[in-house]
Amino acid sequence: MAVFRLKVMDIVEVIRISWDSLRANKLRSLLTMLGVIIGVSAVILLVSIGEGARKYIRKELGGLGANILIVVPGKTAKEGGMHMGTSSVRKLVYDDALLLKRRSAHIQYSVPVVVGTSWVKYRKNKRDTYVVGVTDEYFP
Known part of the structure; x- marks a missing residue:
């Protein structure tokens, strides 16, 4: 009991x-409190702005849908050696877009x-x- 009374006295002191x-x-004391208030407010503000931006971007990209496929000509793997400025990758043409739609x-x-x-x-x-x-199908 004496130990508890001593700790209470220390806390009161x-x-x-x-x-x-x-x-x-x-x-x-006033300046210290002001600094703490400004610091905490700045952290809350920055976190809120970051969360708002994240939600906005997620909403905008979510509006695109998960059913979009983008087809780009080219290779998926890089090979060693120097690039000589020539490409053997065939470019996509308008008929390729029509063919994709017709076949699926x-x-x-x-x-x-x-x-x-x-x-x-x-x-x-x-x-x-x-x-x-773009073609007019870009704006359905």
Whole structure:
């Protein structure tokens, strides 16, 4: 019982000394509390922004659906040696997109996409820009 009474006295003494210290150093105490409040608020704000961005991106990508297949020409494995600037990979053409749709009953849309840069001119304005071309099935 004496040990318990001693610990209670120690806790009471620590609280009394802490309170006296806070009253003696009001400005330092205020600035410390302000720093802790600002720090905790900043962490909460950043975590909230991160969670909001994650949910937004997940929602936007979820809207695309899990039933989308993108076909890109090329090889899946790299081989050793130097690249000489030539390619033996056959490019996909418009007829390939039509053929994919014709051969499978499970394909609802087949949308070829072509991308590149080109000069675009309107009246006296001319600009080199990034161009994306799609068929009307891209907008169902």
